[in-house]
Amino acid sequence: MLDILLSLLVLTGAGFTFVGSLGLLRLRDFYTRLHGPTKATTLGVGCLLVASSVYFSTHHTLSLHEILVTLFLFMTAPVSAHLLAKAALHLGVKSLAPVPPAAGPGPDGIGKPKP
Amino acid sequence: MLNTVIPIAYALVAFAFLFSFIRLIVGPNAPDRILGLDTLYVNTVALLVLLGIDLGNPIYFEAALLIAMMGFVGTVALCKYLLRGDIIE
Numbered sequence: 001m002l003d004i005l006l007s008l009l010v011l012t013g014a015g016f017t018f019v020g021s022l023g024l025l026r027l028r029d030f031y032t033r034l035h036g037p038t039k040a041t042t043l044g045v046g047c048l049l050v051a052s053s054v055y056f057s058t059h060h061t062l063s064l065h066e067i068l069v070t071l072f073l074f075m076t077a078p079v080s081a082h083l084l085a086k087a088a089l090h091l092g093v094k095s096l097a098p099v100p101p102a103a104g105p106g107p108d109g110i111g112k113p114k115p
Numbered sequence: 116m117l118n119t120v121i122p123i124a125y126a127l128v129a130f131a132f133l134f135s136f137i138r139l140i141v142g143p144n145a146p147d148r149i150l151g152l153d154t155l156y157v158n159t160v161a162l163l164v165l166l167g168i169d170l171g172n173p174i175y176f177e178a179a180l181l182i183a184m185m186g187f188v189g190t191v192a193l194c195k196y197l198l199r200g201d202i203i204e
Contacts (some may be wrong), residue, residue, distance in 0.1 A: 014124035038139065072184070080194070093146060
């Protein structure tokens, strides 16, 4: 039973790590590429760390310092993603998303394009 | 069952390394390369944890924790350099 749980956690973690890096390789512009590593890879590493915490708690003494690494990764991944997006915006990296259509003028003429 | 799953997990993490390394080499601009480096260190943490489970040795976590902290500091320093042109102002 424990073996099955551990195998499932290890396989899920490695699979999510793989999918996150595949997204980093395959997606088409920087802002979509940012999604892969920051969400999928972080979840995968979290699964692997929980698996190792369970493994060492059942085979040796109680071991909780994997939770420390998990917490640290879950706190730092959004921060680094935010900083990377800010740096990309600052450098003017192009996005493939279409520019939204210009809003029409409001009822009182606010937002009307200038001649 | 764990003994058959761990080599598969090694292979998946190795392919993840390969993909993020390709992005680090070919990335068309600087934030892409920093993102590749960031993914590379997160994958390193995954590989060290797998190695710890495989060899049954809890000493690998200290290395994983150190790499996680140093990698975050490196990413923040590179982003700060791109944003401000300087790291410590």
